[in-house]
Amino acid sequence: MRKLLSLAALLAVWETAARLSPVPRQLFPPFTNVLVALWSLLLSGQLLENYLITLARTVSGFILGAGLGVLIGLALVYRKLAYETLYPVVTLLYAIPAVAWIPLFMIWVGLNEALPISVVFMCSFAPMVYITLTGARKVEDDVIKVARTLGANDLKIVTTILFPQALPSILSGLKVEAGMAWRSCFVAEMVAMSSGLGFIAMEAESILRVDIILAVILVLAISNYLFQELFEKIEVSILRRWGISK
Amino acid sequence: MPSIEFRHVSNYALRNVDFKVEDGEFMVVLGPSGAGKTTLLNVAAGLVGYEGSVLFDGEPVDMLPAHRRNVGYVPQNIALFTHLTVKENISYGLKLRRLPAGEIESRVEEAMKLLNIKHLENRYPKTLSGGEQQRVALARALVIQPKVLLLDEPLNNLDLNLRGSLRLELKHLQRKLGITTIFVTHDPVEAEELGERVAVLVKGRIVQVGDFTTLFFQPASSEVAEVLGFQNLLLCEGFKVLSRGLAEARCGGMKIVVPYGGKGVIERVAITPDKVLIEEKPPVKVNCFRGTVEEVACVQSKVKVKLKVHGHSITATLPREAFEALNLTIGKEVNVRFPIKHVKVKLREG
Numbered sequence A: 001m002r003k004l005l006s007l008a009a010l011l012a013v014w015e016t017a018a019r020l021s022p023v024p025r026q027l028f029p030p031f032t033n034v035l036v037a038l039w040s041l042l043l044s045g046q047l048l049e050n051y052l053i054t055l056a057r058t059v060s061g062f063i064l065g066a067g068l069g070v071l072i073g074l075a076l077v078y079r080k081l082a083y084e085t086l087y088p089v090v091t092l093l094y095a096i097p098a099v100a101w102i103p104l105f106m107i108w109v110g111l112n113e114a115l116p117i118s119v120v121f122m123c124s125f126a127p128m129v130y131i132t133l134t135g136a137r138k139v140e141d142d143v144i145k146v147a148r149t150l151g152a153n154d155l156k157i158v159t160t161i162l163f164p165q166a167l168p169s170i171l172s173g174l175k176v177e178a179g180m181a182w183r184s185c186f187v188a189e190m191v192a193m194s195s196g197l198g199f200i201a202m203e204a205e206s207i208l209r210v211d212i213i214l215a216v217i218l219v220l221a222i223s224n225y226l227f228q229e230l231f232e233k234i235e236v237s238i239l240r241r242w243g244i245s246k
Numbered sequence B: 001m002p003s004i005e006f007r008h009v010s011n012y013a014l015r016n017v018d019f020k021v022e023d024g025e026f027m028v029v030l031g032p033s034g035a036g037k038t039t040l041l042n043v044a045a046g047l048v049g050y051e052g053s054v055l056f057d058g059e060p061v062d063m064l065p066a067h068r069r070n071v072g073y074v075p076q077n078i079a080l081f082t083h084l085t086v087k088e089n090i091s092y093g094l095k096l097r098r099l100p101a102g103e104i105e106s107r108v109e110e111a112m113k114l115l116n117i118k119h120l121e122n123r124y125p126k127t128l129s130g131g132e133q134q135r136v137a138l139a140r141a142l143v144i145q146p147k148v149l150l151l152d153e154p155l156n157n158l159d160l161n162l163r164g165s166l167r168l169e170l171k172h173l174q175r176k177l178g179i180t181t182i183f184v185t186h187d188p189v190e191a192e193e194l195g196e197r198v199a200v201l202v203k204g205r206i207v208q209v210g211d212f213t214t215l216f217f218q219p220a221s222s223e224v225a226e227v228l229g230f231q232n233l234l235l236c237e238g239f240k241v242l243s244r245g246l247a248e249a250r251c252g253g254m255k256i257v258v259p260y261g262g263k264g265v266i267e268r269v270a271i272t273p274d275k276v277l278i279e280e281k282p283p284v285k286v287n288c289f290r291g292t293v294e295e296v297a298c299v300q301s302k303v304k305v306k307l308k309v310h311g312h313s314i315t316a317t318l319p320r321e322a323f324e325a326l327n328l329t330i331g332k333e334v335n336v337r338f339p340i341k342h343v344k345v346k347l348r349e350g
Helices: A002-020 A031-044 A046-078 A080-094 A098-108 A114-137 A141-149 A154-192 A197-206 A210-241 B037-045 B086-096 B101-114 B130-142 B160-177 B188-194 B212-217 B222-227 B320-326
Strands: B004-010 B017-021 B026-030 B051-056 B071-074 B148-152 B180-185 B197-202 B205-210 B233-235 B238-243 B246-251 B254-259 B265-270 B277-279 B288-299 B302-309 B312-319 B333-337 B344-348
Touching: A002 A031, A031 A046, A031 A210, A046 A080, A046 A114, A046 A154, A046 A197, A046 A210, A080 A114, A098 A114, A098 A154, A114 A154, A141 A154, A141 B037, A141 B071, A154 A197, A154 A210, A197 A210, B004 B037, B017 B180, B017 B205, B026 B160, B026 B188, B037 B071, B037 B148, B037 B180, B071 B130, B086 B101, B086 B130, B101 B130, B130 B160, B160 B188, B180 B188, B188 B212, B197 B212, B197 B222, B205 B212, B205 B222, B212 B265, B212 B344, B246 B265, B254 B265, B254 B344, B277 B312, B302 B320, B302 B333, B312 B320
Parallel strands: B026 B180, B026 B197, B071 B148, B148 B180
Antiparallel strands: B004 B017, B004 B051, B197 B205, B233 B265, B238 B246, B246 B254, B265 B344, B277 B333, B288 B302, B288 B333, B302 B312
16 A cells, blocks of 8 residues: 555656646656557557567566576586586676677677577576575585485485575575566667667657657566566565565 | 494594494484584484495495485484475475385374374474474484484474473484484483483594493593583492482481492492582472582583582582572572482492
């Protein structure tokens, strides 16, 4: 309820400020004008088509990057050799912002579907390695020792102990990285693609349609929020189930 | 159940450890912190590297990795799998062995009944009390029908009352199942109550093995004496038999009623510091003497009080709360009592 109230207050301030402001409405449209722009984008089918394109790019890049990140993270925590060889590389990749890859990928990958997916992949991969590694390293040594004495081999320890016990950390990471994935995809589309939400925003900029830009940003924000809420719900339900309150 | 034998085992924490735990025996390994107790269990379980040999029932198991040795292991911090329910924790080892579902179900049920935790089966470890977690860890270790049971100070994190009752239960359970057990502890009281034999481990070496009374009265070295809390040892000048099972020993002005089996001459009388009671109003007058507080020292959660009783220097260790309740100060006169059941005697054939 409080969340809704604060949101409503923000929108009311926006609406009032835009209506009372001396700035032309074309440059600073009220919230209701943005809703109208959103409605017309929906009616034309343009929004849904481009939204689905962005969604597909974000989800595929995110699944590939986060999935591989979790696997490599588990391998790093369990195998000393893998840790020693791959950890410095991961740390290096972690420091590079995802959008910094765009110019490079434009040359290497080309201006096609693989470009935003690669950018999202890079955005999710290194952080998820790092987060998984941190989560799995919190598992006490004694827990692994007991599992071993009960008959678990290396693979079983990873799949039945390390992964589930690192899951709360992994879900926390996914929650944050899902938002990053949407943002990276949006930027890649703005810079280099001719479809997707980012592309619509850039098109609107060229014809000075601030209401469309804001409508697209609103859609991006809502998608981002829904993704984060999904992971938050899963995380909370797991922690509650295990008796670890959150 | 097989025996377990360590032959010249050495590694980063152990030095030429050489001893055997007999088939079905409850062996306590007693030693101070850092003596290598946990490492010894890890060696038995195959969890750390070592030189020398470990034998189960005479067969070397050195080449077997931990997951093939079939040992039950309960570490100091219990280490339950927090993402699994009690029932799933217990069945974990059986599922890895790919036993038929029916057999897994019946063995888990049996283990839960044995440890009285059936009502907890769907709970997660974080929602259980310390004592309940302890039982689950034991059930998980026992359900795989291990060759040996390795217990690493499992009662350490529990409160005193619970420790006492679980100790008894553990002993009873071990006798019932006849499982060869190594229990490591730093607590001489635990060693005395649990161990058929006690091995004293100091700085990675087993320095003496024997029953607790032998170790207590005949420590092989000052290290052993220290580990056993060797204090309050009184020379007996004479004694008279009071009744079946009891005698009165004369120790420099004190007449101490002691347990007496009816054979032999009482040479020495002893009581461990944690069994010496200091009371304002003793409930009974037997073995109760006046003494004076000479020294007070805090050791972790306990307080060590040195008393002068009939010219003897007697040490008592009290929980901090008991010490504060008694308001003991140096020079204060107090009643000191030796409960009969905790007094030990050393006998000589005669």
